[in-house]
Amino acid sequence: MIETILFYIFAMIMVVSGLAILVSTNIVRMAYWLIGMLLAVAGIYFLLGAYFLGVVQIIVYVGGVAVLVVFGVMLTSRQLASQLLPRAWEVVWLICVTGIFLAGLVRMILKGPWAGNVKQSPQTVAEIGRSLLGNFIGPFELASVLLLVVLLGAAYLARPRVPTLGIKK
């Protein structure tokens, strides 16, 4: 009973803030609506008993990415808002892509094989740790290598274009 009510509250927050991201033209407000949506998703994870997933959602998305979004966004000028309105041909493309995506999602939700009862473990963290370093060690290590590559790439892109070392003026 109370879980159903909470689910609808979180779902409503998600839908409203998702729409608000699209409607608002101020880029910082968009970022904060996005944070609201991510927090509501974390709330649904908590409701499902997936505490680790919910907390990681908050730390990674809200605490990390959103801080970086806000940090980058604050450096842009406030006149950017008018440029963010899509043009007519862009709208057509957007409708096509999102329509196909929505159709796929709806079909998956309606026809997909949903597991009836998911086994709930009281020690989620320990089991996640065991499976990350047990069965799924390959994908886990690949993901960490990918992140390292991203880190190096970002450092490469962010350094000054012209190497100044050894060049005399």
Place this chain on the structure above:
Amino acid sequence: MQTFERPKIEYTGISKTIAEIAVVVAKIAGPILRRLAWFVFFGVIIFGCAFVWAVGRFVNPLVPWIVRDIIVVAGGLGFVSLVAMVGIWGERKVSGHIQSRLGPMRTGGWHGWLQSLADGLKFVQKEDLIPASADQPLFRLAPYIALVPVICAYVVIPFGASWVFRDRDVSLLFVLAMLGIEVLGVILGGWASNSKWSLYGAMREACQLVSYEIPMGLSLLVPVMAVGSISLVQMGKAQSGGWFNWLMFQNPFLFFAFFTYYIASLASCKRAPFDLPEGESELVAGFHTEYSGFRFVMFFFAEYAAMFAVSAIATIVFLGGWNSPVGDATSGPLWFVAKGMFLVWVQMWIRWTLPRIRIDQVMHACVKYLLPFTMILFVGSSVWQLYGSQFIFYTRFILGGLGLVMVGLFLAGAGYGYVNRGRLVGRLARKHLPGA
């Protein structure tokens, strides 16, 4: 000559009611409290002990969970407010004594102990100014984003073995996540004010927090590896028995991890020497330059609540939490609060001792020194887990002895200061004290 006359506004609504009630209460209770200050002081301590006993005896075993939850949430909110009030008063007293002043002395009689309450009432009556060019809704929202997550963090902090609102196996991560959200409020407040001072403060906060989160997390991983759990209750239970069982004294890496965590936590609470987001000498008041009245109080409250939250994590993870240093007989929430408040006091001590550092020095200290050091601690601790278990007896007593020597030196210094307390404040200042 034309003079500008301020339009007269009759204030109505809840703030006026609060102010009126406060004036009536102060008129009646003020003289009584002033006369009975010592009784109030000891009464609060006795009441605290009685409350601790009553909660353990009657509230914890309650069957209807909603009743228990309401009581515990009310108690938690009260505790956070009390911590913030005592913290703000203590900050002013500590700063005063370090600078050879007395700090607040008048309000309430005994050493100005009612000063925070008087300040709070003053702030309630202040006008709520919002700059015309500010982003109104975001400006109003920011203090709530700063305050609410910090209070949420107290949901999973255990005050005792069974003294926790919700015991989940991710509680350590949950507290870190909530402290991470708090920063968003600060950044938002700085941006929405539409003032360059505020924006600079917010930028510094974002910059500093994103970099200091990494050493903080890494130094918390060291005790997590030693215990094998990220549940705060499990970590506290693993350290019962006496001071030499505390995680800080288990191996040399944990001993240093406590200090790296403490430095990083200073940065995450924007305490000096990392209080660049509100550098008064450069940025007026940093991110809360444009805030006035109760919105400013909310930022202030959030800072002091966060100070106790990070100190509580340090207490549970490194210093044994609610376990008493001598045996298990006296373990309980009072030990936890005492250790946490001691660490909060150390934060104040550091703030009024060290000068503020520049932003490039902050980043330099993090990336070039703190981060590699915590990585060495992390790797060293994992090697110790494999091969170090045969030295556990010696390390416990060597490091525990070192801890005892530190406490002894601290007590000796405090005693020296107490004996020579007359030298701190000049005779002129003492002559004008109430009751001199």
